[in-house]
Amino acid sequence: MNPIVQILLAYILILFIIAVSQKENLGQEKEVFFTSLRCSFQLLLLGFTLKFVFSLKSWYWLILLLSIMTGAAAFIGAERLKIKASKLYALKVCFLSLFISTALVFVPLLLIGAIHNTLREVLTLWGLVLGNSVSSLSLAYDRLVAESFNRKDEVEAKVALGATLKQALKECIKPAVEASLIPKYNSLKSAGIVFIPGITAGMIIAGADPLTAVVYQILVMYMILATSFFTAYLLVLFTCEKAFASCIYLQTKK
Numbered sequence: 347m348n349p350i351v352q353i354l355l356a357y358i359l360i361l362f363i364i365a366v367s368q369k370e371n372l373g374q375e376k377e378v379f380f381t382s383l384r385c386s387f388q389l390l391l392l393g394f395t396l397k398f399v400f401s402l403k404s405w406y407w408l409i410l411l412l413s414i415m416t417g418a419a420a421f422i423g424a425e426r427l428k429i430k431a432s433k434l435y436a437l438k439v440c441f442l443s444l445f446i447s448t449a450l451v452f453v454p455l456l457l458i459g460a461i462h463n464t465l466r467e468v469l470t471l472w473g474l475v476l477g478n479s480v481s482s483l484s485l486a487y488d489r490l491v492a493e494s495f496n497r498k499d500e501v502e503a504k505v506a507l508g509a510t511l512k513q514a515l516k517e518c519i520k521p522a523v524e525a526s527l528i529p530k531y532n533s534l535k536s537a538g539i540v541f542i543p544g545i546t547a548g549m550i551i552a553g554a555d556p557l558t559a560v561v562y563q564i565l566v567m568y569m570i571l572a573t574s575f576f577t578a579y580l581l582v583l584f585t586c587e588k589a590f591a592s593c594i595y596l597q598t599k600k
Contacts, residue, residue, distance in 0.1 A: 423484065502514075
């Protein structure tokens with residue numbers, strides 16, 4: 347079947363959602379319509395781009411594309427980040443948190459051969475891991491601000507006794523990182539029992555051995571967990587002073 351025809355047939359589901367939303371006055375028609383179109387456009391663009399990159403077989407193009415993907419992820423993360431600073435600062439800390447954490451996970455796995463040193467595999471896994479780590483940015487920062495607000499007197503007392511602000515905020519950093527990882531923990535706990543993860547399902551449908559698909563899925567899920575952990579931890583380290591300033595601002599408003 348023609349791929350365009352397949353997409354059009356699948357879009358019947360979107361039209362059904364829009365019809366139900368409109369009939370029940372749920373107000374989701376516009377969001378569903380434009381989000382689904384954006385998704386289709388982005389994925390089709392990705393498909394043509396990957397086809398072009400794979401045909402070149404050049405690592406220069408790969409590095410450029412990885413940087414663009416990370417920059418786009420950082421932009422999305424910065425939009426969600428409710429930080430009292432310039433957008434450029436938010437973009438910078440998001441980019442550094444995402445790029446360093448993803449590279450920190452990928453490089454050792456490439457060196458030991460757990461990930462094949464091919465354009466196809468590196469690019470695909472980088473995007474998959476990166477996309478699953480973006481949510482950790484806002485989850486970690488929001489919790490850091492909340493914890494700083496709740497422990498403001500304690501933090502100020504530690505600073506008064508000679509501790510640096512980062513040292514004083516140590517007890518706030520722990521729950522911030524933990525909160526950002528809750529969705530990942532839930533995903534790990536339910537995989538294989540509640541749902542069949544995407545990579546496993548895709549590989550099995552493509553005809554791969556189920557055990558091979560599961561082993562690969564475990565590797566990917568561990569990569570996502572590790573990258574999300576480092577992303578959240580780096581972000582709270584980079585932004586702890588801004589978070590405490592935000593909690594002071596919240597208190598003055600209160």
